Amino acid sequence: MRIVIALGGNALLQRGETPSAEAQRRNARAAARAIADVANEHEVVVTHGNGPQVGLLASQAEADSIHWPLDVVGAESHGMIGYILAQELHNALGHDRIASLLTQTEVDPDDPAFSCPEKFIGPVWDESRARALAEERGWDIARDGDGDGDGWRRVVASPEPRKVLGVEAVRALVDGGSLAICAGGGGVPVARDDEGRLYGIEAVVDKDLTAARLALELGADWLLMLTDVDGVYWNWGEPDATRLKALLVSAVDPASFPAGSMGPKMEAARRVADQGARAGIGALEDATAIIAGQAGTRILPVGAG
Secondary structure (H helix, E strand, O other): OEEEEEEOHHHOOOOOOOOOHHHHHHHHHHHHHHHHHHHOOOEEEEEEOOHHHHHHHHHHHHHHOOOOOHHHHHHHHHHHHHHHHHHHHHHHHOOOOEEEOOOEEEOOOOOHHHHOOOEEEEEEEOHHHHHHHHHHHOOEEEEOOOOOOOOEEEEEEOOOOOEEOOHHHHHHHHHOOOEEEOOHHHOEEEEEOOOOOEEEOOEOOOHHHHHHHHHHHHOOOEEEEEEOOOOEEEOOOOOOOEEEOEEEHHHOOHHHOOOOOHHHHHHHHHHHHHOOOEEEEEEHHHHHHHHOOOOOEEEEOOOOO
C-alpha cells in the first residue's frame, strides 16, 4: 500500500520541551523507528509539522533584528527538520533511498483567509511591544487565548492548499522505491502573479489539509496522522470521554471538534475518505496498530469493511 504519514509538530519537540538540537534529534529517532515499521512493509511518504521550529527561528530573528519573510523562515525550518528526519530514517531503515524535498504549496492570493488572519505564529509579547512591531512591520496581531491570555502574537492567514508543487517528483521517488519527506509544515506557501510566476506569500498552510491534498494527488491508500494522543475522542476532557475506534466518512463532522487541534485532522480525514482512501489518527508509537485496526481512530470510506 501507499501511505502518507503526517507527523505532528511534537514529532521533534514535545510540549513544553526545551527546543534544543539534542531534543529534536532524540524525538526524530523515535519517530524514525515508528515510520520504519510501516516503511518496511509499504510505500511511504512523510510530511511533518513545523510550528515549534518556526517559533524558534522567528524568536532568533527577532533577537538579531533580522526580519526574514515568513515563507523563507518556513523553508528554513523545513530544511532543518528534513535533514534530521532523513538521517534518522537512514539509521532506522539501513539504506539511503531517502530524499528530503523542500516543497512549495500553491494557494490563491484572493483566498478569503487573507482578509481574516487567525493562525498564531512566533513568540509571545506584551501588548505594547506587539503593537509596536505590528506598526513597524505591517503585521496583524491578536491576543493569544492560551495560558493566562495576557500575551499577544502575530497572526497570519491559513489559506486552502490548491496544489502541492513537485508532486510528480515525489511520485517518481516513491515509484522507484524511495521514501520521500516533503510538504513540511503544510509546504512553503506560494502564489502566482498575473504572468504565472511564483512568489512567496505571508501565510501558513494547515499541515493536515496539505497532507490530505498530497495523499489524493499521489493516489495513496492511507493518510496516517500521528500525534501525541492515542486517537480521536468524543467529549474530550470530560469524565465520559470515549475514543472513537472507527467512523464511516458519512458520519464525520469536523465542526464538532476543536478548530485549533482535532478539527483540521478530521477535515483532512474526511477529504481522503470521501475519495475512497482510508485515514487514521493516533499516537506515533501505534502507527502499524492503527493500520491494523488495533489502535487509534480510523475514518473509512463508505462501503469499507
